[in-house]
Amino acid sequence: GIQVEQSPPDLILQEGANSTLRCNFSDSVNNLQWFHQNPWGQLINLFYIPSGTKQNGRLSATTVATERYSLLYISSSQTTDSGVYFCAVGGSQGNLIFGKGTKLSVKP
């Protein structure tokens, strides 16, 4: 099946810093989503981005489907950005296959 690898596994930033999170996947996909899991466990949809580039405020994402990777950019990070960021790609059953996540801690 499709493998999803995220890097780095852990990231510590000072408030105001920028960061790039990476997601590599092992096969072509028809769906790719980025999620933020906040400290209360809620999964928040950030981007649905099987290809191309999207921006939403301080966050943006780029997926290069032909090279099998996606990047999530966080600019001017805030403490409320802390949590775990998951990349997930579409599986053969219509489900999502998740990476293990990047745990982000933003310090004031």
Add this chain to the structure above:
Amino acid sequence: NAGVTQTPKFQVLKTGQSMTLQCAQDMNHNSMYWYRQDPGMGLRLIYYSASEGTTDKGEVPNGYNVSRLNKREFSLRLESAAPSQTSVYFCASAYASAYNEQFFGPGTRLTVL
């Protein structure tokens, strides 16, 4: 528009007890999914329902059963809970299956003693 709702939010069971986790969506989605999340892991698919009246096994179906009650509701049942089923359970829905964005409920945190 509540999106995807799940009940209960928390549950503690003893080994061997049974329970049903409830999930409902109000987005007129066709596909619904049950996932579990274990510490330090991403989510893994338990069962899914591509459309009303159909259900299929996912990656980790053992010890679970599901019912797609109608288009809105998809329940997950543990017949005889085991400590290995201690996890956080998420329900999700999508308009169709592979090509559409999935939306998740708030999760149910289950502990089996």
